[in-house]
Amino acid sequence: DSGVTQTPKHLITATGQRVTLRCSPRSGDLSVYWYQQSLDQGLQFLIHYYNGEERAKGNILERFSAQQFPDLHSELNLSSLELGDSALYFCASSADGTGLTEAFFGQGTRLTVV
Amino acid sequence: KNEVEQSPQNLTAQEGEFITINCSYSVGISALHWLQQHPGGGIVSLFMLSSGKKKHGRLIATINIQEKHSSLHITASHPRDSAVYICALASGSARQLTFGSGTQLTVLP
Numbered sequence: 670d671s672g673v674t675q676t677p678k679h680l681i682t683a684t685g686q687r688v689t690l691r692c693s694p695r696s697g698d699l700s701v702y703w704y705q706q707s708l709d710q711g712l713q714f715l716i717h718y719y720n721g722e723e724r725a726k727g728n729i730l731e732r733f734s735a736q737q738f739p740d741l742h743s744e745l746n747l748s749s750l751e752l753g754d755s756a757l758y759f760c761a762s763s764a765d766g767t768g769l770t771e772a773f774f775g776q777g778t779r780l781t782v783v
Numbered sequence: 784k785n786e787v788e789q790s791p792q793n794l795t796a797q798e799g800e801f802i803t804i805n806c807s808y809s810v811g812i813s814a815l816h817w818l819q820q821h822p823g824g825g826i827v828s829l830f831m832l833s834s835g836k837k838k839h840g841r842l843i844a845t846i847n848i849q850e851k852h853s854s855l856h857i858t859a860s861h862p863r864d865s866a867v868y869i870c871a872l873a874s875g876s877a878r879q880l881t882f883g884s885g886t887q888l889t890v891l892p
Contacts, residue, residue, distance in 0.1 A: 671828075725875065727879060768813035768873030769833060769878075771828055774828065776823075776824070
């Protein structure tokens with residue numbers, strides 16, 4: 670158990686809908702990273718939050734947004750969903766944002782858009 | 784050219800064999816991570832390296848910063864080692880991870 674909790678584990682929704690994925694980092698970790706794993710693109714960085722503030726964006730679509738709350742949990746919001754958004758979405762937490770501390774991954778949320 | 788290249792893409796071994804997975808990269812990094820992804824999809828962090836060598840049980844990871852190369856070794860491989868092994872670079876402004884394409888390892892009994 671990595672200590673990182675992601676909910677839900679599975680999500681099936683229709684095109685055009687909006688969903689929210691939730692991530693609770695390991696106790697004490699200030700950094701939360703979101704990653705997307707699709708069959709054709711592999712694992713890609715979406716966005717990073719550190720202690721409530723957005724620090725960096727990667728290949729995140731404008732239809733997607735995220736936030737990190739004062740209790741350090743994070744939510745990834747996906748809207749106007751398309752079939753191509755079907756993927757595994759992972760969050761990872763680390764103690765800080767230096768890249769010199771271990772990253773702990775949640776089990777992922779498998780999103781299927783039909 | 785990808786920033787991180789892994790080889791081989793697929794590897795089948797007999798139980799007990801010594802296994803090596805390689806990772807080469809072309810950018811400056813703060814650290815390199817080795818990850819394991821099981822068929823169910825979950826990702827487990829195996830090692831984080833910024834220099835030298837680390838060992839955990841039957842797993843050994845090495846990195847050569849000058850040559851921009853890392854290797855993951857598995858000694859006395861076992862069928863339960865079957866998984867995808869992913870090399871990832873911590874770089875960029877947020878030290879986010881950039882992932883290799885993974886090595887699918889199958890260990891036969």
